[in-house]
Amino acid sequence: MEKSSDILTKEQILIATEDTLRRFGVAKSSVTDVAKVLGVSHGTIYRHFKSKAELLEGVTEKWLNEKIIDPLTEICQDSSVLGIPHLKRYIQTLIELKQYYARDDEEMFGMYTRVTEQAADLIDQHIAHIVDQLADIIARGGITVDQPTQLARTLFYATTRFHHPAHAYEWKSPAIEREFSEVWMLLEKGIS
Template identity: 75%
Template sequence: MEKPSDVLTKKQILVATEETLRRFGIAKTSVTDVAKVLGVSHGSIYRHFNSKAELLEGVTEKWLNEKIIIPLSKVCLDSSLTGVSLLKRYIQTLVELKHDYARDDEEMFQMYTRVTEQSTDFIEQHIDHIVKQLADIITQEGITSDQPTQLARTLFHATARFHHPAHAYEWKNPKVDQEFSDVWALLEHGIY
């Protein structure tokens, strides 16, 4: 008969880690806690992930894909919007998702914030994915730009205050939605 660790998958570990993070928070979660949830030794976790930092990156990647990238990908396919309206909806969705998770999924958002601070290569890949989707919208929608990737990256950074986790404390301000609208109006005016 196989031991649980013999058939343990990365996906099972990531799901258990997310559950453990939600229960104990990032500061109190250990690899041993994750192993206990799975009924295995902590060494079984280290067969799949070299360190706690690598494990947290894996959980963050899973969370970002499920909670941010998949919904943003659906926006890209929304045929009811065109041009700058589609571009705005994409950025608005990014902003709304980050605000919602900062408020309603605090443990996972804190984990994401921590990984953002510590794993710049990983986060840069996430940003590159978003920039590529924005650049695709710019190109497909015929938005005037001879450098769609540069425009996409500029839009991403120009709106960072509204979606970067370092600014999450500012999102509680009741004026933040109006401030986003004001920034977007300026950006939209610059695009045309």
């Protein structure tokens, strides 16, 4: 009866979950709804994800990787720019992506916001990924600093207001771009 479960991958479950969340909203979607979409029993889903919370984390991780990390990786690997301008382009892209999805993908962004406070490991990993890429840009860009990772983390934390999802309500302010520029200018002076 449940042959399909043998070949049902985590990826397929996550895609079906994202569809379900977009259709019914996060609050009203259940593991059973996802199972129905896939034509399997909810037990099949539980074999891969132990709870609805774990399923939501899985979807958030996939969403973060595709929407935030993938485009940032491209910026990180771009060799047409170096040093501080490279750092600025990376952080500005991070900010633009977060602000774009807060506006244009409210359902998923809302889920990511809630997961941020609950799934510490997932978010720590996401931050570590970004900090590693920033440290890489620092090390390759001829910026003289003892510990590139420490500077990377510091830049990430000092710009929190502009990319952390808890501040999405502040991003509607018309001053937000100018305020980022002012913070960045001070940080830039601190680096050089």
